[in-house]
Amino acid sequence: MNIPSFQHKLPAAPSTAPSLPSHPVNPNHRVQSHFSTLAGGGQKGSWSIEKPAKTDVQAVYKSLTGAKLYQFVQRYLMTKEQLLENGYPHAHPDVKGKAVCKLDSRAVLSPSPTERYCSRCNALFVVDDWGFPKAIVSCAYHWGRANKRRVATGLETRYSCCMGDLQSEGCCLASTHVSDNLNPDNYTGFVSTLPPNPGTSSHHAVYALDCEMCYTTGGSELTRVTVVDHDSRVVYESFVQPHNQILDYNTRFSGITEEQLEDVTTTLRDVQAALLTLFSSSTVLVGHSLESDFRALKLIHHTVVDTSVLFPHKMGPPYKRALRNLASEHLKKIIQNDGDSCCPRHDLNF
Numbered sequence: 001m002n003i004p005s006f007q008h009k010l011p012a013a014p015s016t017a018p019s020l021p022s023h024p025v026n027p028n029h030r031v032q033s034h035f036s037t038l039a040g041g042g043q044k045g046s047w048s049i050e051k052p053a054k055t056d057v058q059a060v061y062k063s064l065t066g067a068k069l070y071q072f073v074q075r076y077l078m079t080k081e082q083l084l085e086n087g088y089p090h091a092h093p094d095v096k097g098k099a100v101c102k103l104d105s106r107a108v109l110s111p112s113p114t115e116r117y118c119s120r121c122n123a124l125f126v127v128d129d130w131g132f133p134k135a136i137v138s139c140a141y142h143w144g145r146a147n148k149r150r151v152a153t154g155l156e157t158r159y160s161c162c163m164g165d166l167q168s169e170g171c172c173l174a175s176t177h178v179s180d181n182l183n184p185d186n187y188t189g190f191v192s193t194l195p196p197n198p199g200t201s202s203h204h205a206v207y208a209l210d211c212e213m214c215y216t217t218g219g220s221e222l223t224r225v226t227v228v229d230h231d232s233r234v235v236y237e238s239f240v241q242p243h244n245q246i247l248d249y250n251t252r253f254s255g256i257t258e259e260q261l262e263d264v265t266t267t268l269r270d271v272q273a274a275l276l277t278l279f280s281s282s283t284v285l286v287g288h289s290l291e292s293d294f295r296a297l298k299l300i301h302h303t304v305v306d307t308s309v310l311f312p313h314k315m316g317p318p319y320k321r322a323l324r325n326l327a328s329e330h331l332k333k334i335i336q337n338d339g340d341s342c343c344p345r346h347d348l349n350f
């Protein structure tokens with residue numbers, strides 16, 4: 001997935017922002033809804049909504065680096081309640097290395113250690129003790145999102161991949177069913193970011209983060225992680241060899257191929273060690289639905305700016321706006337144009 005320069009997708013700053021030019025507001029019309037959201041979400045301060053002067057915006061964003069940027073994004077941080085509600089991993093109160101996450105209301109848990117629901121076609125299938133599907137059954141699924149739209153007769157829902165309705169047979173065929181294998185017992189091996197050492201640069205760091213995942217015999221696992229700074233410079237990037245056997249590289253959405261992972265020896269543990277050096281608990285991480293990235297990284301971190309929460313779906317949770325639509329609307333940039341959202345079934349759109 002592309003990671004656009006996140007400076008340019010920051011929503012408008014409140015007009016009361018200290019030490020910034022007056023009204024550094026994104027000229028986009030969506031600004032008003034974010035103000036309303038933030039004001040209603042228990043964020044700091046109150047402010048009035050004013051139409052910005054377009055000419056100031058780029059200059060203001062360009063001036064936001066280092067401590068100034070860090071201070072600027074504080075008002076967009078997720079609250080404790082938002083982190084819980086949106087399924088971010090939290091440390092288990094009793095078990096070291098275990099995490100607890102609130103699952104999406106539509107999430108379907110694996111019924112037993114040897115039974116799983118396919119994350120693509122919803123079929124129930126049986127796996128052996130190692131997580132391999134017992135029967136060789138192909139998986140027919142729709143890779144696109146189920147979009148609701150208004151038609152003359154009311155509302156209809158069709159898949160964006162082939163315009164088939166919800167009853168239509170999948171337009172894409174894969175050799176096997178795959179599953180996220182959702183099970184609270186699987187949330188082990190988590191690490192938490194540590195408080196910063198006074199005087200270190202991580203004190204004021206703001207990074208954007210994105211992960212790619214594949215399907216393995218264990219469920220969904222990390223295959224690549226990318227961290228960029230405020231200027232889109234890559235500060236850390238690595239392919240990752242999953243712990244379990246890969247069943248599907250999820251290439252349409254991840255862009256990751258078998259060849260790319262062939263000689264990779266970096267493990268999740270290696271990545272966790274690198275990220276715990278790069279991040280402190282005060283580091284601001286920006287991303288879209290970072291809860292799924294954190295689950296793949298097995299990382300507990302609560303200083304987060306989540307664009308899926310800042311730019312909410314008009315129907316409210318659990319619906320989320322697709323990153324590609326936000327990028328097109330707010331940045332005038334086309335991203336992910338080769339496939340669809342990274343989580344197509346979780347992004348029902350109007």
Ligand SMILES: [Zn+2]
Pocket residue numbers: 141142143144159160161162163164170171172
């Ligand atoms: Zn389809």
Ligand SMILES: [Zn+2]
Pocket residue numbers: 118119120121122123138139140141176177178
């Ligand atoms: Zn399937």
